[in-house]
Amino acid sequence: MTTTSDRTTARDTRGDGAAASTSIPAAGVTPSMPAGEVRIDVADLSHQLLGRWADLRAKARATAGEERFHRIEGLSLTEHRERVMDQVKALVEIGQVHRGFPTRLGGQDDAGGNLAGFEELVAADPSLQIKAGVQWGLFASAILHLGTPEQQDRLLPGAMDASVPGxxxxxxxxxxxxxxxxxTTAxxxxxxxxxVVHTPFRGAWKDYLGNAAVNGTAAVIFAQLVTNGVNHGVHAFYAPIRETTADGGAGAFLPGVGGEDDGLKGGLNGIDNGRLHFTHVRVPRENLLARYGQVAEDGTYTSPIDSPGRRFFTMLGSLVQGRVSLDGAAIxxxxxxxxxxVTYGNQRRQFNGASAVDEVVLLDYGTHQRRLLPRIAQTYAMHFAHDRLLDLFDTVFSGENDTPESREDLETMAASLKPMSTWFALDTLQEAREACGGAGFLTENRLTSLRADLDVYVTFEGDNTVLLQLVAKRLLADYGKEFKDITPGQMARFVVEQAADAALHRTPLKRAAQTLADVGDPRRAVGHLKDVGNQRDLLTDRVETMVADVAAALRPAQKATPEKAAELFNEHQHELIEMAKAHADLLHWEAFTQALDTIEDAGTRQVLTWVRDLFGLTTIERNLAWYLINGRLSAQRARTVSxxxxxxxxxxxxxAQDLVDAWGYGPEHLRAKIASGAEQVRQDEAREYYRQLRASGDEPVSEKSIKAREKAAAKAAARGGSKVARR
Amino acid sequence: MTTTSDRTTARDTRGDGAAASTSIPAAGVTPSMPAGEVRIDVADLSHQLLGRWADLRAKARATAGEERFHRIEGLSLTEHRERVMDQVKALVEIGQVHRGFPTRLGGQDDAGGNLAGFEELVAADPSLQIKAGVQWGLFASAILHLGTPEQQDRLLPGAMDASVPGxxxxxxxxxxxxxxxxxTTAxxxxxxxxxVVHTPFRGAWKDYLGNAAVNGTAAVIFAQLVTNGVNHGVHAFYAPIRETTADGGAGAFLPGVGGEDDGLKGGLNGIDNGRLHFTHVRVPRENLLARYGQVAEDGTYTSPIDSPGRRFFTMLGSLVQGRVSLDGAAIxxxxxxxxxxVTYGNQRRQFNGASAVDEVVLLDYGTHQRRLLPRIAQTYAMHFAHDRLLDLFDTVFSGENDTPESREDLETMAASLKPMSTWFALDTLQEAREACGGAGFLTENRLTSLRADLDVYVTFEGDNTVLLQLVAKRLLADYGKEFKDITPGQMARFVVEQAADAALHRTPLKRAAQTLADVGDPRRAVGHLKDVGNQRDLLTDRVETMVADVAAALRPAQKATPEKAAELFNEHQHELIEMAKAHADLLHWEAFTQALDTIEDAGTRQVLTWVRDLFGLTTIERNLAWYLINGRLSAQRARTVSxxxxxxxxxxxxxAQDLVDAWGYGPEHLRAKIASGAEQVRQDEAREYYRQLRASGDEPVSEKSIKAREKAAAKAAARGGSKVARR
Incomplete structure (x- = not known):
């Protein structure tokens, strides 16, 4: 009996939910769950979610939790920039950032581990993450990936130790x-x-560059390489741009270099983005980063890659690491x-439902659950897909399997996932802020600042819409190759030519999805939408059908003039993007399903299977019209989805609380007053006040209840009266 | 021939689009339109869109365009607050803000005109709009609407001239x-x-109050009125809270009053939001705002409204004006x-499609059109619905038709429209910012700041989700009354009781929609989704069916315990909100359709009819699954919607350019560098550079084209060779 009663009490407390976060340590304790019911082993799951580079990630997360790396709100533009520049230098001191560089220069040749750690910095301050990304992920990486060994030896040390901000x-x-x-021409x-590096007109100014407004003393400049009257396309040149002052800071622009501060931005104001322009700036021949293209003393151009298109995409290839890390940071x-x-929603009460005494905890409202739980599910799906992306990244960048095909798979997967997770982050942070009401709008609760900082993630390092088009073109190209009889080579070529804006062609993309698919549960029983096989069929079928439909619609392009072909392509641009999103949904779902097999604790696996189902079903629900129109779901069955x-x-x-606790972010990462337990303290204080008031006998009677009593009495009297009359 | 060629040129320039904005005055000039095609009379439409209070609105818009009322970006919290406080005082000087107050106190008793003007302030700085809203729309309005004439005479002048910020x-x-x-108790x-006004615990602190952190010297405090041991519910009390300094500023808190600064927020940082708490603060009896409840010297409570619930909702009734004006400001x-x-999208070029020379103007991309044009259509729909809302507001607040029923219709309509337009504004500003790429993220282009300021509009003055629930409950209550045999009285009563959180019950809401519906085109021909009758049927049917479905689902609640009933209600909360949104869609569509009849210029009417169709069809497209599941559209027909x-x-x-130009906001309102014509100047400069380069004969040849020629030559040679061989 004691057990039962305890259990009941625990259940009541859970309605409160907050008890879990204040009175009881959060991890692993789920007071709402009656004995025998499944539950998550939070500590275990939390460890598993740290992934392949668990120790590195945990260490980086601890760094992100250190106060000295935190964003301080309300700093002026200048103060915030200075703080972040200092933090960047502090990252060098603690050895956080060199893991991805060559061992011979003090790195560890660990591309994947480096990225896993780098992503965590977003919890400290997204400005710090991106400023570090500019210095090591872009500036130093360009030297690493585009330079010769001699150039690496010469130019990397200053870039690595940030003595040369670039x-x-x-x-x-x-x-x-x-x-x-x-x-820009060189x-x-x-x-x-x-x-001779030169900016021919205003539109050719370099823009939005981190380190350009204040701190940068050097730059890797991309320009059209012209020699002997021939333009060999975009190449990278290393050049100092500012004097270095006595104290190691950035001084005046060097002759021929000019620029402008981009000023305030919608977020990320810890980074000094700016513009640069060059007036006949002379760069020595040996500063052309020459791994993929050299110019001899006499001006003769040579390259190990004969095709200018392929050369261009190879040189841009290292950009993919930015996309990979943005996916992780957005998640x-x-x-x-x-x-x-969720923490606030488990503590905050508003409106009393049926109970005369207690108001209802926000997360007990149906709408509130609908707003947050599917987002938790999608976040899990994105998390697991990101793990696969990191694997693929590491395979390529460690050299373990660095082929044109694996690079293209990596680029396509990154181009699929980064748009979805960055858009999702903006929507989710907004939903979270609204779910916290007015409190969510206060900077002390951090949600609005995080959202503002994440905003630009959807358009930088590849605009989301542009990236999804690349994915779509890749899907079509693969389809063209697989079904040559249906869509002849010319069609495929057309698509591939269109895709020439980035290095996304030539190998079957489906491989990535397929690999994942083969691991999951093979059951294909009909009947239930909850069935894993049916979910897979529905999600896969949608991608394949959309690709086939668009391919058919674009087929006339092969016989059309280039103008007509472009027009036709343009008419279907919207569908192409929808198709790429459907493909990304499938990647997410497959990665989640694959991950379920690796979870050993039965309770955790059961709960996460429901979470996976929730992700699968909300994805289907979002596209329900498509399934109905295309006869994949009957109206009868579609009705049951919601x-x-x-x-x-x-x-x-x-x-819900376990699911978010398992992500392993503590108060030093959340840094939101409303998630600190303060709300629970307020709720407890208010309840205690009313309890004492009732106990005191001094509680005022409400006019409402008096009126209700009078009304009832009058009614009774009237009934009595009429009875008398009838008698 | 000349004409034709001119026309062609004009057409080409339009691909450019920008010509309309730079070389040619924008209004009324649409160079893309071949003679004979319909077009908008921009000047005429622009005037019509100024609406019923055209002169007042135009004047307020001109005020919003004055530099002294503009937001300056990058100010510190303190500087921004001071600037906005000064602007508020300047609004008094130019007589902008007293129109809604009684003539005897210097106002003009013009409720509608006042609001029409007030809404325009958002273009200057949303902080200014909301700070003005706090001073006159909330603080002074509370005195006006809840005070007796004596109290108005005594307390309003200081509130009106802002010498008493409240x-x-x-x-x-x-x-x-x-x-x-x-x-809080009084x-x-x-x-x-x-x-004796008292704050019993931390959760009872007043919070998020404009003027509370710094400027306020008085407050209207809402508290539970207790006298003779009875709690008569929430009433309003006027009380000074800070000393007034010698120079008329705000000094220290008065005894018993305390508070805290809310600090930085996600936006609206020109307003000094803060917290207040009261420790046994004594307020003279005559400062209970006594229009709806008086306490005699001996403590006897009397009220002209007997029912405590009805009294409460009456007192809160003036809040509706905030919701009405937020709808307008968000639009x-x-x-x-x-x-x-759109202006930027008509000038900016990126990627070359089929043309070897010219890159494509952004707005010529299918995706870009899909992102922006349906939003233009929805904005028009919202504009016209807002005009109707202002009419209803003026009818009630002018006293022309101030009945409980008309008030409830007004409150329901405001509760329907405000959530839709404020959410829409956030999504639209985000879409606009993304459509402008990295430039959209720079503060100099204003989109991110506007979005940040508008963020809180979705949760303040009535949280959007809560407001939509009120609408849903009203719809159900009306349905209950109309179909008593289907959903008996007890059900209706349940719903009405649930609705008791605001004054939204008792009269058939459908009236509002119905009134509008009767004006439109009565044709109900089948066959085409473009047909106005079919659009109306589809949109109306959806609302009615959803209401009937939810009512049926909730019917068991009438026989259930309060707990079970609440649970059942909670389970359907998500559907209730969807239902309220469907109702708002219908209101928007009907208002748009009604407005079409008032447009005299045939070209304008034709184009706007397409715009209305676009709004109707995208609304149907968004809910396509519902139409399919409920058999309202066949798969065949549904397929044609997109x-x-x-x-x-x-x-x-x-x-597109005409449609946005007709809204009548000039550069002094947009204040975005990218919409200033600067982009067109850059594009022109770049084109001229390349033209001259080509003409000079110095243009480098691209390696790509050399390789392509070589390849072609090799192929030709091989063909020649094989021909020889075959011979």
Whole structure:
């Protein structure tokens, strides 16, 4: 009996939910769960989620939790920039950032581990993450990947120890995603054996460059390499841009270099983004980063890669690591937002439902659950897919399997996942902020700042819409190869040519999805949408059908003029993007399903299977019209989807706190007052006040209840009266 | 021939689009339109869109365009607050803000006109709009609507001329949307004839109050009125809270009053939001705002409204004006964002499609059109619905038709529209910012700041989710009354009781929609989704069916325990909100359709009819699954919806600039560098550079083209060779 009663009490406390976060240590304790019911082993899952580079990730996360790396709100632009620059230097001191570089230069040749750690910095301050990304992920990486060993030895040390803060001068005001069209030129002058770097017009100014406004003393400049009257396309040049002052800071621009501060931005104001322009700036011949293209003293151009197109995409290949890490960072940001909203939603009460005494905990409202739980599920799916992306990244960048095909698979997978997770992070942080009401809008609760900082993730390092088009073109190209009889080579070529804006062609993309698919549960029983086989069929079928449909629609392009072909392509651009999103949904779902097999604790696996189902079903629900129109679901069955989702949401509600706790972010990462337990203290104080008031006998009677009593009495009297009359 | 060629040129320039904005005055000039094609009369439409209070609105818009009222970016918290406080005082000087107050106190008794003007302030700085809203829309309005004439005479002048900046102390940290449950008490002390205002615990602190952190010297405090041991519910009390310094500023807190600064927020940092708490603060009896409840010297409570519930909702009734004006302001913000994105999208070029020379203007991309044009259509729909809402507001607040029924209709309509337009504004500003790429993220282009400021609009003055639930409950209550045989009285009563969180019950809501519906085109021909009758049927049917379905699902609640009933209600909360959104969609569509009849210019009416169709069809497209599941659309017909939408989008593309220009916001309102014509100047400069380069004969040859020629030559040689061989 004692047990039962305890259990009941625990259940009541759970309605409260907050008890789990204040009175009881969060991890592993789920007071709402009656004995015998499944539950998550939070500590165990939390460890598993650290992934392949668990120790490195845990260490980086601890670093992100250190106060000295935190963002301080309310700093001026200048103060925030200075703080972040100092933090960048502190990262060097603690040896956080060199893991991905060559061992001979003090690195560890550990590409995957480096990225796993780097992603965690977003929890400290997204400005710090991106400023570090500019210095090591772009500037130093360009030297590493585009330079010769001699150039690496000469130029990397300063870039690595941040004594030379550098800009990655690729993007121009007039050309964002279309790097091939940049207008800056680097013309070889055989007389002096120098390149003359020049900005021909305002639209060719380099723009949005971190380190360009204040701190940068050097830059890797991307420009059209012209020698002997021939333009060999975009190449990278290393050049100092500012004097280095006596104290090691950045001084005035060097002759011929000019620039402008991008000023305030919608977020990431700890980074000094700016513009650069060059007026006949002379760069010595040996500063052309020459791994993929050399110019001899006499101006003769040679390259180990004969095709200019292929050379261009190879040189841009290292950019993929930025996309990979943004995927990881965006998922972390979503986790921070959801953990805050769920913790608060388990403590905060508003409106009394049926109970006369207690108000209802926010997370017990159906709408509140619908707002947050499917997002938790999607975050898990994204987490597991990101793990696979990191694997693929490490395989390629460690050299373990660095082939054109594996690079292209990596690039396509990154181009699929980064748009989805960065858009999702913005929506999720907004939903979290709204779920916390007015409190969510206060900077002390951090959600709005995180969202503002994450905003630009959806358009930088490859605009999301542009990336998804690349994915779509890759899907079509693969389809063209697989079904040559249906869509002849010319069609495939058309698509591939269109895809020429990035290195995403030539190998079957489906491999990636397929590999994942083969691991999962092979059951294909009909009948239930909850069945894993049916979920897979529905999600896969959608991608394949969309690809086939678009391919058929684009087929006339092969016989059309280039203008007509472009027009046709443009008409179907919207569908292409939807198709790429469907492909990403499938990647997420497959990765989640694959991960379930690796979970040993039965309770954890059961709960996460429901979470996977919730992700699968909400994905299907979002695209229900498509399934109906294409006859994949009957109206009868489609009608049940939302019902299933509602039931899953209700079933998962008691696990909500465990699910967000397992992500392993503590108060030093959340840094939201409302998620600190302060709300629970307020609720407890209010309840105690009312309890004492009732006990005192001094509680005022409400006019409402008096009126209700009078009304009832009058009614009774009237009934009595009429009875008398009838008698 | 000349004409034809001119026309062609004009058409080409339009691909450019920017010509319209730079070389040629924008209004009314649409160079893309071949003679004979329909077009918008921009000047005419622009005037019509100014609406019923055209002169007032135009004047307020001009005020919003004055530099002294603009937001300056990058100010510190303190500087921004001071600037906005100064602007508020400047608004008094130019007589902008007293129109809604009584003539005897210097106002003009013009409720509608006042609001129409007030909404425009958002274009200057949303902080200014909301700070003005706090001072006149909340603080002074509370005195006006809840005070007796004597109190108005005594307290309004200082509130009106802003010599007494005041806080509207309603919301508590522990209670946002649930005002009835606030915990602050005002207990009458018969010995001194004072109320003792007291904050019993931390959760009862007043929170998020504009003017509370710094400027406020008085407040209207909402508290539970207790006299003679009875709690008569929430009433409002006027009390000074800070000393007034010699120079008219705010000094130290008065005894018993305390508070805290809310600090930085996600936006609106020109407003000094803060917290207030009261420790046995004594307020003279005559400062209970006594229109709806008086306490006699001996402590006897009387009220002209007998029912405590009805009294409460009456007192809260003036809050509706905040919701009405937020609807208007949010729509304006969407217009500013779309005008910026469309102007830039008509000038900015990226990637070359089929043309070897010219890159493609962003707005010529299918995706870009799909992102922006449906939002333009929805903004028009919202604009016209807002006009109807203002009408209804003016009818009630002018006293022309101030009945409980009309008030409830007004409150329901405001509760329907405000959530939709404020959410829409956030999504639209985000879409606009992304459509402008990295440039959209720079503060100099204003989109991110506008979005940040608008963020809180979705949860303040009634949380959007809570408001939509009120709408849903009202719809159910009306349904209950209309179909008593299907859903008996007890069900209706249950719903009405649930609705008791705001004054939204008792009269058929459908009236509002119905009134609008009767004006539109009565044709109900089948066959085409473009047909106005079919659009109306589909949109109306959805609302009615959803209401009937939810009502049926909730029917068991009438026989259930309160706990079970609450549970059942909670299970359907998500559907209730979807139902309320469907109702708002219908209101928007009907208002748009009604407005079409008032447009005299045939070309304008034609184009706007397409815009209305685009709104109707995208609304149907968004809910396509529902129509399919419920058998309202066949799969066959549903399949055509997206095709229709695509065609409408393409048809409207050449009108995009006209459509946003007609909203009448100039550069002094947009204040985005990218919408200033700067991009066009850059594009022109770049084109001229390349033209001259080509003409000079110095243009480098691209390695790519050399390789392509070599390849072709090799192929030809091989063909020649094999021919020889075959011979």
């Amino acid at each position: 800009a990655f001068a690729m993007t121009e005001t007039g050309h964002g995603s279309d790097v091939a069209s940049i207008a 013309t070889y002058d055989v007389a002096t054996q120098e390149f 972390t940001a979503s986790k921070l937002g959801l953990a805050t909203a 019902g299933y989702v509602d039931r899953l949401v209700a079933r998962l509600r008691p696990h | 806080a509207f102390a309603m919301t508590e940290t522990g209670h946002g949307s649930d005002v009835a449950s606030i915990a 207990t009458y002390d018969v010995a001194t004839q004072e109320f 304006t913000a969407s217009k500013l964002g779309l005008a910026t994105a 095709g229709y939408v695509d065609r409408l989008v393409a048809r409207l593309r050449p009108h």
